[in-house]
Amino acid sequence: MLTVGSRFIGESIDVDYLGQGIVKHEELVIFVKGMLSGEVAEIEIKTLKKRFAEGKIVKIVKPSLSRREGVTNVLGSMDLYHMKDEDQLKWQTKLTEDTILKIAGIKVETERILTDHKFIRYRNKSVYHVMDKDNITLGLYHEDGRGLMRVADFLLADELTNHLVKVIHQSEVKVDFLSLKNIAFRTNEKKEALVTLVATKASFKGLTQLIQVLKKEPSVIGITLNIKDDVRKILGTTSHLLYGTETIDETLGDLIYPVTDQSFFQINVPVIVKAYDVIKSSMKPQKKVIDAYSGVGTIGFYLASKAKEMIMIESNSDAFKMSERMKETYGINHVSLIQGRAEVEIKNIDGDILVIDPPRNGLMPELVTSMIEKPFEEVYYVSCDLKTLARDLSLLKDTYNIQKVYPIRMFPQTTECETLVILHQKK
The missing domain is CATH 3.40.50.150 (Vaccinia Virus protein VP39)
Incomplete structure (x- = not known):
């Protein structure tokens, strides 16, 4: 009989809408994060309900033909990266x-x-979290929910976004991470970028230095400051222009849309x-x-x-x-x-x-x-x-x-x- 902590060898028969492998064992359905269809693995039970359980992979015994070789994803925002394109x-x-x-x-x-x-480098907008470190450090959430991890190269963001993240990290600007919460990058096909600093107040340590760092980049056509007024949302309702232009041109079909930091755009x-x-x-x-x-x-x-x-x-x-x-x-x-x-x-x-x-x-x-x-x-x-x-x-x-x-x-x-x-x- 399975209990929390039990280990067994199981085979996944499918992958559900959350990317979890579906394993049947002792009349239970067990959902296993990161397990692919046809894969055999040693599984440990994490949580146990009446009709289903959640497990984690301890060791893959027989990898699926669908598994991408030689990669290990640790980002929650890439929850299917282990599966071939x-x-x-x-x-x-x-x-x-x-x-x-x-x-x-x-x-x-x-x-x-x-x-x-x-399949990679396709996002024209990416939002990073500011980590609790004295020198500015941008991160994304870990796939197992353990918190933020520093990201130097995000595979889904385009090359320009990753370049600007690298520039910011290399600047080692000391910031008040209790005030500065996020940095968002919006890019376009002309290799231009609109950078938005998301903070709880209009002035904080490191703001002036960050602006100077970003202004040196020719691709940065605008910098805005968005005031975060709701902890449940990334962006607030008020933005201030700090440098350049407050919009970036995005082309769709024959039309050019002047997109702001708060606009929804594909x-x-x-x-x-x-x-x-x-x-x-x-x-x-x-x-x-x-x-x-x-x-x-x-x-x-x-x-x-x-x-x-x-x-x-x-x-x-x-x-x-x-x-x-x-x-x-x-x-x-x-x-x-x-x-x-x-x-x-x-x-x-x-x-x-x-x-x-x-x-x-x-x-x-x-x-x-x-x-x-x-x-x-x-x-x-x-x-x-x-x-x-x-x-x-x-x-x-x-x-x-x-x-x-x-x-x-x-x-x-x-x-x-x-x-x-x-x-x-x-x-």
């Missing part, structure tokens, strides 16, 4: 099909996964454009399109040239203001902007096509009700959470047919899964 694509594809079947009761066969096969632009291209090529032309949860307008503006009319709905005031600026700058007159909650505003408007890109918790019940009571000819659902996507598809399946499902490999080396689902109204 191509096998990550297969894992996400299978997980997508399995999740939709299990939760929605719908059997689907996905399309080829959307990827640019760039982190892996080349891959999300592949999803936008699928939507644009699939949607009927000259239709009235509603883009709910439109953000700064990246989807809506990208699709606007194919639509007769585009209505974009967004509740966040900063994102809404940027979309207003983009509409004015580019003179996109057949786009209408509505500030408000999608589930409320959609009750007052009609459209032929609906594009939805909701937050992780999926669609609000009121929006689902509207989609059922006033069906759209076509729906394009971009999801960042497989479980809430499957839940919503279950609610919509009597009104819509699933035409195609595209897994999107937006964040290689992680268990994050993006998905595009195309639905058509049932006749």
Whole structure:
């Protein structure tokens, strides 16, 4: 009988949505972090519940063919790095099909996964934590939750970000780590960087020296100071310009977006454009399109040239203001902007096509009700959470047919899964 601390030899039969190996032993399901499908290992029980347990790998007896050789990941932000790149694509594809079947009761066969096969150095934004050390030290969380560890080369960040982190470390500036909490880097395809210092107050030890260090870098076009006002969030609501410009130009399609330190913008632009291209090529032309949860307008503006009319709905005031600026700058007159909650505003408007890109918790019940009571000819659902996507598809399946499902490999080396689902109204 297994108890906490027990060790046994087990084989993983699958990898779940958290990247945990699934092992069955003595009628228990044991979830083992970092274990791959088909792998045999000596496992130690860490926690024990009535129907399942959590274990850790003591020693790998027979490695999986999917295991990346010669690497050991220690960062929580790279929780699938131990799996080979191509096998990550297969894992996400299978997980997508399995999740939709299990939760929605719908059997689907996905399309080829959307990827640019760039598995590292793809992030145009990275946020580091300031560690509790006198000389400034930037770190990320350890994969086992033991706290922060110094990072000199983050494989998911682009080369420019890693260069600037190296410059900051080499400066050995003495800082008040109780005040300076984070440093965020936003970069673009022109190899420019906007650097944001996140602190609990506007002045602290080391601020002036850090500004001088960063100003010497030609790639740094702007430095901002963001005041952290909520411990539950990285960024606060107020930012001050310390040097240069407060925005950085990010290109998506034919448009250039002036992104601030607080703007939400796609982190892996080349891959999300592949999803936008699928939507644009699939949607009927000259239709009235509603883009709910439109953000700064990246989807809506990208699709606007194919639509007769585009209505974009967004509740966040900063994102809404940027979309207003983009509409004015580019003179996109057949786009209408509505500030408000999608589930409320959609009750007052009609459209032929609906594009939805909701937050992780999926669609609000009121929006689902509207989609059922006033069906759209076509729906394009971009999801960042497989479980809430499957839940919503279950609610919509009597009104819509699933035409195609595209897994999107937006964040290689992680268990994050993006998905595009195309639905058509049932006749």
